[in-house]
Amino acid sequence: MAGIATTCYYLTLSSTSTRKTWLELKTNYGRATPIRRRNLSIRAEVNFVNAEEAKKLIAVEGYAVLDVRDKSQFDRAHIKSCYHVPLFIENTDNDPGTIVKRTLHNNFSGLFFGLPFTKLNPEFVQSVKSQFSPESKLLLVCQEGLRSTAAANKLEQAGFQNIACITSGLQAVKPGTFDSVGKAELQDAGKAGLVTIQGKISAVLGTVLICAYLFITLFPDQAEKLLQMSPVR
Template sequence: MTLFLPQPNHIHKPPLVPYRRLRKPYTLPVISAVSGKQLVTSGEVRAVEPKEAKTVVASEGYVLLDVRPDWEREKARVKGSLHVPLFVEDTDNGPITLLKKWIHLGYIGLWTGQRFTMFNGEFTLRVLEAFPDKKSKVLVVCGEGLRSLMAISKLHGEGYKSLGWLAGGFNRATERDFPEIEGSEELRFATIGGASYYLLKLLVLLQNFGKESR
């Protein structure tokens, strides 16, 4: 004999929410960077080598958009470049954020000097203010090339179609690539901080000492 148990009418499954609706671009920076890289690979965004940047800006009408955070730009910046940081320092002092900051400091901050950051919610708005014409030629740059990939992914989605990306960022630039630099550091060293900064200074000092002793 087969028993049929009655099913309560009040029990129902909650509706499924599509993953796409839950996702926000600024919570998935890796995906944004991959999308930016795909734009470069496909040719929709122009890849510019550091040695070409000066000519691209002077002769082709591109404007340099620096998306590094404030503390990196303060160390070294290209004269005449515009600045809209993609990430800003997270100043929230809630218990969860403080815990994340301590973990960040222990694993990353002490060695690299990088601060705990969050996405700049005003990034798109400030870029629109700087470049109201979406046909503007914008050469996006950061320290290592990753954050600028995220930025071009976001800006391309906003309708900017004449974007350039500085391949490898300022880390690959030499003094000859950008002759007019403001700040106390070389462009390629501006991203470095913390204990690694002092190690780098020591290595540069030893390298120069070795050259002089030859």
């Protein structure tokens, strides 16, 4: 007479943060036959904090500061003892399409707002991995909060589990919050070009346009949807 079959469930968690489940059918003869297997990915959530909370993460919890801004903004001002791995690097490609784009950029964003003509850094994730383990606690900073968010998403996908970002970036940091290095204050490191000599109105307008430019660059799909929602006149 055949033995009575029993069903057992097993759950394991691997070191790569992937949860694996499988179903086994056992008989009284001690044999096990797997009949189904499924993998579920578990992703850590990025922690968004204000400047004071970020300061506590560094002092109390041992977070390392990773600055992902371009070199020009980093050189103007950065948090003391931080690491620098830019999400964007200067684009020096000389194909015809890039030359046209660089010329247009330099006559608008470059001239008025001091923004360098850049492209995504293809070695960003690998550069971070060469300096930090996936278990490292990282506080990502940029000037306005967009690049650090994009960088956090890339590192999260690469397996990093303890990531925090400053909401609205360094532009929202009050003077004296962090020890800094450079000629400018941290909140002013994004100001360059003609906006620095055209008064407060130009500075505010420049900040808005810079954020809009970065939003369109980093999130083109969302930007297109917003444009489609605008009324047609």
